[in-house]
Amino acid sequence: MQEKPVALVTGANQGIGLQIAKELASHGFTVLVGSRDLARGEAAATEVGPNAHALQIDVTDHASIKVAAKRVRDEFGRLDVLIQNAAISNTGRLPGQSLEDYASTTRPGCVSLDEMRAVWETNVFGVLAVYQAMLPILRATPGSRIVNVSSGVGSLTTNSDPAFAYRSIFGPVYPASKTALNALTVAMAIELEPDGIKVNAVSPGFTKTNLNGYLGTDSVEQGAREAVRVALLGAQGPTGTFTHWENETIPW
Numbered sequence: 540m541q542e543k544p545v546a547l548v549t550g551a552n553q554g555i556g557l558q559i560a561k562e563l564a565s566h567g568f569t570v571l572v573g574s575r576d577l578a579r580g581e582a583a584a585t586e587v588g589p590n591a592h593a594l595q596i597d598v599t600d601h602a603s604i605k606v607a608a609k610r611v612r613d614e615f616g617r618l619d620v621l622i623q624n625a626a627i628s629n630t631g632r633l634p635g636q637s638l639e640d641y642a643s644t645t646r647p648g649c650v651s652l653d654e655m656r657a658v659w660e661t662n663v664f665g666v667l668a669v670y671q672a673m674l675p676i677l678r679a680t681p682g683s684r685i686v687n688v689s690s691g692v693g694s695l696t697t698n699s700d701p702a703f704a705y706r707s708i709f710g711p712v713y714p715a716s717k718t719a720l721n722a723l724t725v726a727m728a729i730e731l732e733p734d735g736i737k738v739n740a741v742s743p744g745f746t747k748t749n750l751n752g753y754l755g756t757d758s759v760e761q762g763a764r765e766a767v768r769v770a771l772l773g774a775q776g777p778t779g780t781f782t783h784w785e786n787e788t789i790p791w
């Protein structure tokens with residue numbers, strides 16, 4: 540087992556994940572830069588610096604996840620922090636189509652089940668598959684923790700409030716995939732209570748990345764901030780929380 544703590548960030552070749560990787564490396568972690576495309580992962584790892592290694596992992600591909608888990612175990616021997624960051628917002632938004640317009644084509648009454656399945660495959664089942672593959676090595680690493688990168692748009696409580704400005708875009712594809720991720724977060728936190736492994740969900744806020752066609756208002760530094768803060772909480776830190784920045788809890 541290597542002495543330095545090891546963090547794996549899925550979907551770290553760009554956006555918030557890349558920024559999380561940079562910050563964890565600067566906090567002394569060996570960072571595994573997860574990327575479904577190895578070449579892009581290698582380019583990102585070079586950008587992160589000497590403490591980073593590219594790790595090919597497509598969260599929808601069981602063979603890829605299995606090989607990645609074996610590599611983590613065999614080459615690094617520990618996994619202190621797993622950041623489940625990889626996600627997609629859609630597969631069918633047309634070039635130039637606004638988020639509101641896309642939302643209007645994906646309401647429960649008209650959504651394509653294939654579109655919903657494709658997004659949930661990455662954002663929900665992909666997270667669970669990576670969790671299952673990495674669990675043995677997380678359990679073998681004292682003080683390990685998991686951060687699931689969710690979104691405030693998945694909050695059932697917020698979206699049930701008629702005064703919430705963005706509730707018109709709540710729908711079965713991306714928003715509900717994050718609701719399901721929140722449910723998985725609670726289930727994982729409950730399962731891992733006896734092991735002392737902390738599992739928390741965070742919301743980056745509306746961040747300027749590829750996910751939203753760079754329409755977000757926050758920088759990637761702002762978007763990465765809560766995931767990094769929660770990743771660095773010590774063994775006494777809480778579990779089963781959903782937060783956006785310090786002391787800002789989001790209702791489930």
Ligand SMILES: NC(=O)c1ccc[n+]([C@@H]2O[C@H](COP(=O)([O-])OP(=O)(O)OC[C@H]3O[C@@H](n4cnc5c(N)ncnc54)[C@H](OP(=O)(O)O)[C@@H]3O)[C@@H](O)[C@H]2O)c1
Binds near residue numbers: 751
């Ligand atoms: N941006 C926002 O406003 C915002 C708000 C709330 C929550 N979030 C969450 O923040 C996280 C990061 O998103 P982002 O904004 O940084 O978006 P992004 O720039 O599009 O990054 C998403 C990352 O996930 C990767 N990915 C997608 N499908 C994958 C798969 N099957 N296997 C492995 N990796 C996969 C992408 O890889 P490729 O480069 O190969 O596509 C990319 O590296 C996501 O969980 C997102 O839901 C974002």
